[in-house]
Amino acid sequence: MFAIFWRTVRDRKISLIIYSILGILLLAMYLSFFPAIQEQAQSLQELMKSYPESFLKAFGMEDMIFNNLESYLSTEQFSFMWPLLMILLLVSFSGSAIAREIERGTAEILLALPVSRLKIFFAKYFAGFFNLIVFVLASIPSTILLAKLYGVEYKSEGYIIMSLLGFMFALATYSFSMLMSVLFSEKGKVYFASAGLIVIMYVLNIISSLKDSVSDLKYFSFFYYFNAGDALVRNHIDHFAYWIFLGVAVLSTVLAAVWFSRRDIAV
């Protein structure tokens, strides 16, 4: 099992390194802008008041305080760019982990070995989990080091909470995507199904903020539970977020493992 795990990690190391560096570079970019933003904080704050409340809420900017690093990063980096990088990294990993192996026929090399399908699945799953952990650690707690480097004030506790929230969001997204990878035999379908669902959830979250009559739709969106501002600024994660993210992760993983053990695998 370890051989499959390690080989998968090695095969995907370039994309992991690229996405992790991108996450750090984005952080560095936002941090380099921050002193200038701080200087203009008052006028920017005034400008924000001219925006409709529902619009600010839809894009997670309702509590934005421009002279606070955590508030600034929660909006600029962690509400959109970080999830985007995370989703691209993990959906592409899961598409290649199972579906591409089936599509290209290389799954037969694995299946011909004296290793159970469950072990093959979990070797692949944990390789992705390893990617997830490395990416989360590289792209969230690294803010502390970068903030020190730029001489910007920060509150370290928020980044630990943010890492936990980011980890859970990533785990749910990744596990769901792995389920898609097991269900389909083509990586294109995995990308389409996973990315499609995530885009739908993002749109649901925005629509639910804009119109009171459909506000309950937010409960069907990961982006509602992934409240970066709450985690970074107030060091708080909604209890419901734990249940939703972990529930989706566990359910998707169990279903994927069972289905992979039972399904026909042929090119």
Place this chain on the structure above:
Amino acid sequence: MSELIMSVIEVKNLKKYFGSTKAVDGVSFSVEKGEIFGFLGPNGAGKTTAIRCMMDFIRPDSGRISILGKDAQSQSVALKAKIGYLVSGIYLNDYWTGLDHIKFVEQIRGKSKIVRDLVKEFSYNPRIKVRSLSTGNKQKLGLILALMNEPEILILDEPTAGLDPILQNSVYRITRDFQKKGCTVFMSSHNLPEVEKICDRVAIIKDGKMADVEKISNLKDKKMHNVAVYFNGPVDADKFKLKGVEIVEQMPDGVNFKVKGDINPIFDELAKHSVKNVEISGATLEEIFLEFYQKEK
């Protein structure tokens, strides 16, 4: 039960349907220890589907597959430790080298004692990435991976596809060497001469159904040739109405014959005539099926 133990591979009434397509429809055969067993059929006959069921890649709709007395589905992990498998149209990881593949398999199956010999035998360079390899070299790597851990059973799906005649002969020789060591070989092919050359017995499959299980000596009687003869002058075609000879077409200067079984009688008759040219080709597997199996049924 004793029958199951004596046969290394026992397939009984195997059925696998994909929707309305009956890929394998009631296939049964058994393979004895130490024999080279051919699984012959044209493309799309159901050979690969049956093999995938044997390897537990896909699950049969009904029927039973037993290998070394163990159920091929419920005990597939234990069985795969004893099976060397070559996939048809060998699918490999493009960005790995041959050595990466070999090391990966060794990490799971254990260190190979013969991999160096096999690499040498096949004149294969394992340091080149798979994406740069020709079809023949990919096939060589697939064979090395299947053989390197000296399995008790070899399941080879079209083992000589993409190989030149010299390498094909290497494969036949290596396969026989494995047989001499007590290995049982199950190989699929759509190439009748290949099966004749190497196998002890053959199962013939067509449209998902078993046509026959034959000893190779019996199969040789079912050989068929297309013979086109061009004469220097007019000829009475009726003189060629011999046993096993069928006149397919009469041309102004020649005749097309279909010859079943022994080809010598037609040559004896041809010797009595002035012949300008003779073209002989072995019948395709499709033609043999039509002649010997479809008609019989």
